[in-house]
Amino acid sequence: MDRENTHMTGARKYRNGDITVYWKPSACVHASYCYRELIEVFDPGRRPWVDINGASTDRIIEVVDLCPTEALTWRWNDEEKNADVGPEHTNHVKYMRPELMDDKAGENDQNPVSVKIMIDGPIVIKGSFSLQYDGRKKDIGDSIISLCRCGSSNHLPFCDGRHRQVGFEDK
Amino acid sequence: MEDENKQARTLVEVIEGGPLKVSGNFILKDLKRDVTDNPTEVYLCRCGRSAGKPFCDGSHRK
Numbered sequence: 001m002d003r004e005n006t007h008m009t010g011a012r013k014y015r016n017g018d019i020t021v022y023w024k025p026s027a028c029v030h031a032s033y034c035y036r037e038l039i040e041v042f043d044p045g046r047r048p049w050v051d052i053n054g055a056s057t058d059r060i061i062e063v064v065d066l067c068p069t070e071a072l073t074w075r076w077n078d079e080e081k082n083a084d085v086g087p088e089h090t091n092h093v094k095y096m097r098p099e100l101m102d103d104k105a106g107e108n109d110q111n112p113v114s115v116k117i118m119i120d121g122p123i124v125i126k127g128s129f130s131l132q133y134d135g136r137k138k139d140i141g142d143s144i145i146s147l148c149r150c151g152s153s154n155h156l157p158f159c160d161g162r163h164r165q166v167g168f169e170d171k
Numbered sequence: 172m173e174d175e176n177k178q179a180r181t182l183v184e185v186i187e188g189g190p191l192k193v194s195g196n197f198i199l200k201d202l203k204r205d206v207t208d209n210p211t212e213v214y215l216c217r218c219g220r221s222a223g224k225p226f227c228d229g230s231h232r233k
Contacts (some may be wrong), residue, residue: 103186113181113197117225133185157185
């Protein structure tokens with residue numbers, strides 16, 4: 001029977017012989033790791049945009065694990081194998097590579113907010129902070145937001161992924 | 172006083188027609204230039220035209 005977690009409800013699924021990749025568009029902040037790292041599999045200009053046979057399973061897992069949100073997640077098709085995956089990998093409190101980790105977070109009980117300048121992409125802010133825009137001030141609690149850096153978003157100040165279409169290059 | 176400063180919430184301020192001001196306790200990571208810093212205040216470019224990215228250099232006014 002289906003033992004998938006509820007957060008994957010409504011996600012689109014792409015399955016190869018080993019794993020299923022889940023795509024949840026509403027959670028995407030356009031950090032853009034997926035297509036920058038693995039255009040063979042994740043090509044936003046193609047329909048469907050995910051070609052699950054475009055790379056090896058290991059490589060797909062590696063890139064899906066880079067996604068800072070739950071927009072892209074994965075599970076083994078063999079449920080028994082999922083039991084062996086550490087909680088930091090499953091469902092999907094993400095493994096993150098070193099440059100994505102808040103390396104001071106453990107040392108500082110204040111858990112400083114993380115502000116990441118994505119490569120040729122947006123400003124991704126993670127943590128608890130106050131956001132002020134359009135004359136409003138909003139308290140954001142432990143979440144992730146993505147702010148436009150190319151000036152072309154149709155949803156300013158937020159990123160809507162337009163940086164890719166306009167070919168924004170940070171140099 | 173130092174404690175008070177630490178407890179102040181990090182403030183992310185979208186300046187209309189201008190940059191993004193971030194102040195307080197935060198870690199700034201620039202993945203392209205591979206730089207990690209712990210500044211108290213930065214102004215980040217939002218128009219895409221700064222010559223000193225990721226920071227604002229006033230180019231949005233031109």
